[in-house]
Amino acid sequence: AGYAFESERWRYHIGMEKTFFKTIPLTIGGAYYKKLASNDEALITETENTTFALLATEDFRDYYEAEGGYGFARTRFFGKLTAESGVLMEKHKWLSARRELWSLFGGSKRFTENFSTIEGDYRDKSIIQLDNGNINSIIAKLKFRTEEPEELFDKSNWDISAALEWEPDAWSSDSGFALYNFSIARHQSLGKESGISLELAYGDSKGILPINRKYFLGGLSTLHGYYHKEFMGEVFWSGNLEYGIQFPKSDLTGWAFYNVGQIADTCHNLGDAEVKHSLGIGISFEKDIRINIARRLDRSAMSPRIYVRLEHLF
Numbered sequence: 001a002g003y004a005f006e007s008e009r010w011r012y013h014i015g016m017e018k019t020f021f022k023t024i025p026l027t028i029g030g031a032y033y034k035k036l037a038s039n040d041e042a043l044i045t046e047t048e049n050t051t052f053a054l055l056a057t058e059d060f061r062d063y064y065e066a067e068g069g070y071g072f073a074r075t076r077f078f079g080k081l082t083a084e085s086g087v088l089m090e091k092h093k094w095l096s097a098r099r100e101l102w103s104l105f106g107g108s109k110r111f112t113e114n115f116s117t118i119e120g121d122y123r124d125k126s127i128i129q130l131d132n133g134n135i136n137s138i139i140a141k142l143k144f145r146t147e148e149p150e151e152l153f154d155k156s157n158w159d160i161s162a163a164l165e166w167e168p169d170a171w172s173s174d175s176g177f178a179l180y181n182f183s184i185a186r187h188q189s190l191g192k193e194s195g196i197s198l199e200l201a202y203g204d205s206k207g208i209l210p211i212n213r214k215y216f217l218g219g220l221s222t223l224h225g226y227y228h229k230e231f232m233g234e235v236f237w238s239g240n241l242e243y244g245i246q247f248p249k250s251d252l253t254g255w256a257f258y259n260v261g262q263i264a265d266t267c268h269n270l271g272d273a274e275v276k277h278s279l280g281i282g283i284s285f286e287k288d289i290r291i292n293i294a295r296r297l298d299r300s301a302m303s304p305r306i307y308v309r310l311e312h313l314f
Helices: 046-056 120-130
Strands: 002-004 009-020 026-037 064-077 081-093 134-145 157-167 177-189 194-207 215-217 231-233 235-246 252-264 276-285 289-296 305-309
Touching: 215 235, 215 252, 231 252, 252 289
Parallel strands: none
Antiparallel strands: 002 009, 009 026, 026 064, 064 081, 081 134, 134 157, 157 177, 177 194, 194 235, 215 231, 235 252, 252 276, 276 289, 289 305
16 A cells, blocks of 8 residues: 555555465455556556656556456466456546656656547547546456576577456446457577567457557557557557577677557458558667667658667567
């Protein structure tokens, strides 16, 4: 529990879980909370984002307030496949960002507004919809992950996940929605000094999605070279192909990568949406830090964009 002085709000999280059985463990748990929430975990973790906020006044997540609870059951098969299902009940509140907060090396820069990439009347309507809105949904998740290598290219591994969130009409003050997505990544070792990574993701939806359930592409972890979260929609696909090779007798690794994707509203055909591309190169030091530079391949005359990552190196 804690108190947010600038926004004058209490934050708390009360939860517990219990695991039964040993052969096929079954975990039952739940939580009740009032928290600063974000749906951007797939783009950047809270730890990495907080580091950027403290050092450079860069905040890559959009936030809202969530108050409610989540109850779940989770089991694991063969040590690699995890299945979880649960019920989520939350009341949401819009948060106006405090843009002048402290940063160690931020200078005169200001933090961005929440969901600032959305403009005009649509953003105003979305804020009204989110503020004091409720989500009561059923959640199901599957995740398959093989052991990650201790060193960058020690061994190959898989990372596969699927997720569904369904708000039945009877549980919603609107018409309810369904949201589902799937991702698969193969990290293929080509020896001790090099490797190839291929990642594919797809997401779709039905019904009326609130702003904090929309899909976004652009920038970190999606389409490098584009503005962060530049494109918004309700159906998308994206892909990432990259090759890394370690420099001889050093801890440095060079990278080359290609990003591609499409995104659209469900009322439009995804096939009619413009395909977005970008190319980039990078360099990383062991598994600690990676610097990328990427350029979008559309008709824009924008300069290449530089990215620093502390996680998701391969």
